[in-house]
Amino acid sequence: MKTGTVKFFNESKGYGFIVSDETKKEVFVHHSGLLEKVRENDRVEFEEMDGRKGVNAVNVKRVQ
Secondary structure, eight states, X not given: OEEEXXXXXXXXXXXXXXXXXXXXXXXXXXXXXXSSOOOTTOEEEEEEEXXXXXXXXXXXXXXX
């Protein structure tokens, strides 16, 4: 699992971005990839999966 911080998440539109601790790059996250609700600045664990427009974060969950 990779770790990162939620930079932005728009709940009404159902998507956002996570900044990866490893690469410092933004990874797209869609609400379908969430295991639980997230908000901006939440610390998260996630896996990366190739999507139609690039890499997506999936199996995203908050960590302490």
